[in-house]
Amino acid sequence: MARLFHQPQSIRRKLIISFSLIFILLIGLLGYITYHMFSKNLTAEVISYTSKIVTESKLNMDSYFNQIKTLIQITAGQSLIQDAVSGYEESSNQQGLIYHRQVEDRMKDILRYNPSIKDVMVIKPSGNVYEYSGGTVRKDYLFYSQNWFPKFQNDEFFRVHFIGVHPQDYYFNPPYESEKVISAVAPVFDFWNPSRRDGTSVVFNLELREIQELTKESKLEQHGYFLIMDQSNQIVFKPSEVNLSSYLQANITQNMDKVEGRFQVGKGDDTFLGVYTTSKVTGWKIIAMIPMKEILAHNDNINKLILLLLGAAILSVILISIVVSSRITYPIIRLMRKMSDVKQGNFEVDLYDNSSVEMQKLTTRIMQMIKRINELNYDVYAFAMKTKEAEISALQSQINPHFLYNTLQSIKSLAICERNEDVSSMVTLLGDVMRYSIYHPNEMVVLYKEVEHVKAYLQIQNYRYPDKIHFELVVIGQILHMKMPKLLLQPIVENAVIHGFSGNRKGNIIMSIQPGMSGLEITIEDTGQGMDEKKLTTLRELLRQEDVENREHIGVKNVHDRIRYKFGEAYGLIIESKVEQGTKVIIQIPQLGDEHA
Structure with a gap:
């Protein structure tokens, strides 16, 4: 193509290529805009659908956690637990056994009411366990001194705290590492006598698989998955088959600065579209991660159709350009033949051509220009020499002559x-x-x-x-x-x-x-x-x-x-x-x- 544009006898080809390029660029631009409009709309549809799925998952999880919250509120608001814990040291052995039996029965009722609760624990003001329903808990374990346990003993208001995945080292025989739980914690609170607060708390350990079952009900793309992060940006839930790097997790965390929204993270084939929202009950982030390559895969058919139409349009443009150029290039080719004499220095050649009004005006003006150019040649040459000398002088003043010489x-x-x-x-x-x-x-x-x-x-x-x-x-x-x-x-x-x-x-x-x-x-x-x-x-x-x-x-x-x-x-x-x-x-x-x- 470069050779065609440098051959004086190829004017017709130049025009064909020029017209073709112009229209190809316009058609290509139109195809590019069309493709991206379809792609953008399709991506927007995927984002809208994913946002609905995320919202639906949030509602399902909020419904589940609301049940847990209500249940733990009812449990923590019963005077039986506070009476049992506060009277434990003062009561006779018989009364203490009665208290333990009553609290144990209450725990069994809770477990029967909601099977997703793994076990229930009552924590004394000292931080030790008072009573538990599941595996044997160490009596010397201080819950209140653990980093993962919420610090609410001095709170003025009743509030349920949800804890993400945390260590289970308070059992004598800790479960396998793969068996993870999350917890709901609430202070024991006498709603009829708010001043009666001694630091007793109730802990519900919840099976993590319950959240997994809730996420399975929502369908994402083929390789899409859900993540749940707590307020401290620690992962509460992710599918076991997903290998989430610390770099990707940090990028996800940096992009979630609002209650809800979307973001794009990763590189190349590992680029993901993330859509997230925040649970009103737990304050945790629910994130749907979808590979961008799966979203863009939907554009393949559109891309093929647009390429086919572009190919047909480009072929038509080239054929039309050939026909049109053949009709308008002949006078120009004739003029170029005469201009070859001017190129050799013959400024007296007659270029006048009256085959059309346009050629008549063009050749007349060219002849006038040639005359004027001949007169200005010397002045332009002199000016160019002076300009070059000034540029060289400026360059020499800005570099070290000694360094340059050496x-x-x-x-x-x-x-x-x-x-x-x-x-x-x-x-x-x-x-x-x-x-x-x-x-x-x-x-x-x-x-x-x-x-x-x-x-x-x-x-x-x-x-x-x-x-x-x-x-x-x-x-x-x-x-x-x-x-x-x-x-x-x-x-x-x-x-x-x-x-x-x-x-x-x-x-x-x-x-x-x-x-x-x-x-x-x-x-x-x-x-x-x-x-x-x-x-x-x-x-x-x-x-x-x-x-x-x-x-x-x-x-x-x-x-x-x-x-x-x-x-x-x-x-x-x-x-x-x-x-x-x-x-x-x-x-x-x-x-x-x-x-x-």
């Missing part, structure tokens, strides 16, 4: 030695350094771009002086996407190369980037020859001066002044150095925000 000499040496790959790499690096240095030198850039510029500069130096300098980067925290002024780091590194590693000296340059007390702190430390106390004092004094005539260390001075002018005297450079131990330069700038913010 680099070009190194390239020349590599070329003479026929090290073509090294020449190519070095030229590319030099181009990157020059482009980065020249364009928009005062703009704000992302920190990692500054680091890449420094790496490119040091790579050039290592081509010139192999294995002379080893560069190490240490980054603490997620800060490489922070913004900073352009061209702050390279002058400091260049200063270290020139003054720290003069002669045949080799060493390391370590750049450390971390959050500081007042913003961002960038430390550039070299193992070069360093400075004595006198030179260090002179350099520090140089940074404090306003006007400097000495050109040595002018790059460091320029960086220090740019930072202070832009951000204030609280920021700038801190320089430390010792002879034969190296030099450390600390750049302090404020944190300017993330590029994604």
